[in-house]
Amino acid sequence: MSSGVAVWFPIGVMIVGSAVVVGTMVSINRLLGPRGRDSAVKSEAFECGNPPSGGAWGRFSVRFYLTAILFLLFDVELVFLYPWAVALRDLGMFGFVEALVFIAVLAVGLIYAWRRGALDWT
Amino acid sequence: MPLWLFAFFAIIAVVSALGVILQRHPVHCLLALALALLDIGALFIGLGAEALGFLQIIIYVGAIMVLFLFVIWLLNLQREGLATERIGLKVIGTLAAAALGAELCALLVHAGPAPAAPLPVDYGSLRSLARLLFANYLVAFEVTSALLLAAMVGAIGLARRIPGTNAVAAPPSDVADRLRSAAG
Amino acid sequence: MQAWLDSLIARGAFGPHPSPDLIYGAAIAIACALVLFLVAVPFASIVTWVERRVWARIQSRIGPNRVGPNGFLQWLADGFKHICKEDVVPAEADAPLFRLAPYLVVLAFILPWAVMPFASSLILADLNIGILYITAVPALTVIGILMAGWASNNKWSLIGGIRSAAQIISYEIPAGLAIFPVVLMTGTLSMQGIIRAQGWAPDRWFLFANPFCFVAAVILFISGLAENNRTPFDLPEAESELVAGFATEYSSMRYLFFFMAEWGNMFIAAAIVVTLFLGGWQFPAIVQSPRLMNLLQLATFMLKCLFLVFVSMWIRGTLPRVRIDQMMSLCWKYFVPISFINLLGTAVWVAIFPDGNRFTQWLMLSFGVAVVLLFLARVVAFTRRARMELYFHPTI
Numbered sequence: 001m002s003s004g005v006a007v008w009f010p011i012g013v014m015i016v017g018s019a020v021v022v023g024t025m026v027s028i029n030r031l032l033g034p035r036g037r038d039s040a041v042k043s044e045a046f047e048c049g050n051p052p053s054g055g056a057w058g059r060f061s062v063r064f065y066l067t068a069i070l071f072l073l074f075d076v077e078l079v080f081l082y083p084w085a086v087a088l089r090d091l092g093m094f095g096f097v098e099a100l101v102f103i104a105v106l107a108v109g110l111i112y113a114w115r116r117g118a119l120d121w122t
Numbered sequence: 123m124p125l126w127l128f129a130f131f132a133i134i135a136v137v138s139a140l141g142v143i144l145q146r147h148p149v150h151c152l153l154a155l156a157l158a159l160l161d162i163g164a165l166f167i168g169l170g171a172e173a174l175g176f177l178q179i180i181i182y183v184g185a186i187m188v189l190f191l192f193v194i195w196l197l198n199l200q201r202e203g204l205a206t207e208r209i210g211l212k213v214i215g216t217l218a219a220a221a222l223g224a225e226l227c228a229l230l231v232h233a234g235p236a237p238a239a240p241l242p243v244d245y246g247s248l249r250s251l252a253r254l255l256f257a258n259y260l261v262a263f264e265v266t267s268a269l270l271l272a273a274m275v276g277a278i279g280l281a282r283r284i285p286g287t288n289a290v291a292a293p294p295s296d297v298a299d300r301l302r303s304a305a306g
Numbered sequence: 307m308q309a310w311l312d313s314l315i316a317r318g319a320f321g322p323h324p325s326p327d328l329i330y331g332a333a334i335a336i337a338c339a340l341v342l343f344l345v346a347v348p349f350a351s352i353v354t355w356v357e358r359r360v361w362a363r364i365q366s367r368i369g370p371n372r373v374g375p376n377g378f379l380q381w382l383a384d385g386f387k388h389i390c391k392e393d394v395v396p397a398e399a400d401a402p403l404f405r406l407a408p409y410l411v412v413l414a415f416i417l418p419w420a421v422m423p424f425a426s427s428l429i430l431a432d433l434n435i436g437i438l439y440i441t442a443v444p445a446l447t448v449i450g451i452l453m454a455g456w457a458s459n460n461k462w463s464l465i466g467g468i469r470s471a472a473q474i475i476s477y478e479i480p481a482g483l484a485i486f487p488v489v490l491m492t493g494t495l496s497m498q499g500i501i502r503a504q505g506w507a508p509d510r511w512f513l514f515a516n517p518f519c520f521v522a523a524v525i526l527f528i529s530g531l532a533e534n535n536r537t538p539f540d541l542p543e544a545e546s547e548l549v550a551g552f553a554t555e556y557s558s559m560r561y562l563f564f565f566m567a568e569w570g571n572m573f574i575a576a577a578i579v580v581t582l583f584l585g586g587w588q589f590p591a592i593v594q595s596p597r598l599m600n601l602l603q604l605a606t607f608m609l610k611c612l613f614l615v616f617v618s619m620w621i622r623g624t625l626p627r628v629r630i631d632q633m634m635s636l637c638w639k640y641f642v643p644i645s646f647i648n649l650l651g652t653a654v655w656v657a658i659f660p661d662g663n664r665f666t667q668w669l670m671l672s673f674g675v676a677v678v679l680l681f682l683a684r685v686v687a688f689t690r691r692a693r694m695e696l697y698f699h700p701t702i
Contacts, residue, residue, distance in 0.1 A: 010430035013338040018416040029559040043397035045460040060195040068189040069277040071475040083252035085489040105267035109274040119638040121631035176438040184445030
């Protein structure tokens with residue numbers, strides 16, 4: 001049962017099923033919901049009642065970029081550690097030391113980021 | 123994986139890859155790229171490399187796409203006009219694409235039939251991946267950590283050099299543009 | 307289930323020349339639909355009523371009690387109200403992406419149900435890499451939320467979306483690292499395999515296997531709260547700051563989808579903790595019938611999950627919202643380093659005690675029991691005082 005493509009079948013059904021759920025509910029909403037006329041005021045962006053001042057697609061703080069790149073680097077590390085964790089018993093002491101070096105190098109990176117204030121949100 | 127399923131995923135991959143290069147807005151391009159990468163993950167899974175497929179989705183769709191989106195917003199990229207001036211870039215791009223196409227064609231011509239022998243039992247599992255990673259490719263694995271460290275140091279250095287880091291939010295783009303035009 | 311279908315086919319229930327693949331496929335599809343329509347969607351809806359009642363009790367209010375007995379049908383009324391509202395798409399918005407975003411978020415809430423180990427033979431897809439699958443799915447949520455925030459072309463939405471994404475991706479690191487102690491001990495990523503490695507008695511749960519696992523379980527639960535934007539980490543939709551975060555411009559059904567996904571994800575987060583650390587569906591083998599056994603296991607699993615969901619409601623009713631700098635430093639300065647120490651500690655532990663250590667298990671269990679007893683004593687003391695206040699204000 002747990003071999004081949006068959007085991008992925010339920011996941012395919014779930015993808016289609018959630019599309020059906022969303023589609024049905026949105027169509028029922030179209031049937032039941034009021035279809036008022038769109039006025040210029042109604043369809044403008046919500047800014048607490050004031051007329052919107054410029055679009056929202058502007059520039060963003062660099063901190064989000066830093067967070068994202070830190071996440072990316074640690075995510076890559078995590079992904080390397082999955083095979084290690086599964087096979088640690090086969091790999092033995094040698095495997096443990098290998099991962100230790102790997103983690104130690106990245107721990108240096110974390111300490112560096114910490115010292116440079118990249119983890120502060122000020 | 124049955125052929126029709128492969129064809130389905132392959133078509134999605136090609137269409138979304140076309141979407142990456144044919145759309146004008148960088149955010150739309152990026153979402154098409156996310157779809158393409160997700161689809162390639164599905165193809166990996168269908169070909170028996172389940173662990174690899176999921177790692178692809180976790181890293182590329184989960185992390186790199188988010189990073190790209192943040193970078194687009196950081197740089198405030200907007201809808202692109204037609205790039206008419208950079209002829210040299212176009213020529214280089216065409217040449218590179220032609221070279222890649224030729225290489226793929228050569229690969230297809232020389233590729234033999236699919237291996238008739240059944241795959242090993244734990245093909246594509248994390249355990250077999252671990253055997254390769256921690257025995258055959260040990261040096262590459264350890265060098266990766268140095269690479270990640272270098273990337274981290276580089277990113278922090280870059281982010282620190284951008285002025286206005288300590289402000290709560292960067293100035294609105296139109297103000298920044300006006301300042302820039304006034305200054306230069 | 308396959309054996310049962312085989313016996314039905316052998317008895318000729320599907321005609322003289324049945325095609326087994328078609329029958330299996332149809333059975334799985336029906337099972338998926340049942341999980342979807344009888345468990346996932348109703349859970350995400352009914353839990354809103356439960357949560358409002360629980361908060362009301364915590365805050366000495368009554369809560370919704372008009373629609374149906376004790377207000378039980380409130381969730382239906384809310385759903386019907388939303389379905390009858392107008393679906394507004396702002397003029398400046400990127401309409402296709404605006405419409406697509408809720409689907410991605412709902413999809414990310416539905417997909418984990420396919421690998422939920424409800425009982426020893428009640429699982430839709432028993433993947434060899436179930437944990438990896440569960441870890442990959444939040445990627446869809448992040449993309450959906452960013453898409454919603456950006457496509458709205460509204461400042462509140464974009465700030466809310468980008469904050470939410472930053473929060474989810476940050477807490478994915480400690481959540482991912484907190485899984486490793488269990489993977490190191492079992493050497494498998496299959497949900498069923500991990501549950502089978504535990505026992506029904508609490509001393510055989512991975513929660514008490516060693517000190518590192520205990521810390522990892524706590525980190526995993528808190529990261530689950532943060533990943534689902536639950537209080538105290540609900541900054542992306544902080545009403546007083548960002549209106550409704552990435553959902554500001556959404557109305558009617560599409561608005562509902564975001565919150566359905568959020569409430570449904572509470573269950574998913576609880577189920578991951580239960581599977582990894584709290585013994586999953588493990589139940590003492592007191593009956594012979596496998597069907598009855600599965601029902602008992604299902605009840606065990608659901609009760610454990612619902613208890614954790616209740617704890618998260620409790621936290622939501624009790625704790626104030628944290629600031630964004632506190633949230634980020636909690637993740638990067640506390641959880642990530644502690645998780646790394648946990649990871650290495652567990653690796654050493656597994657090397658020293660390959661089959662676990664009974665003494666530590668009992669020690670950890672008694673420590674856990676002591677914590678719970680101490681906590682209950684405090685709760686009783688506070689309740690006594692609260693009852694006095696209630697006596698003086700009978701109208702509350």
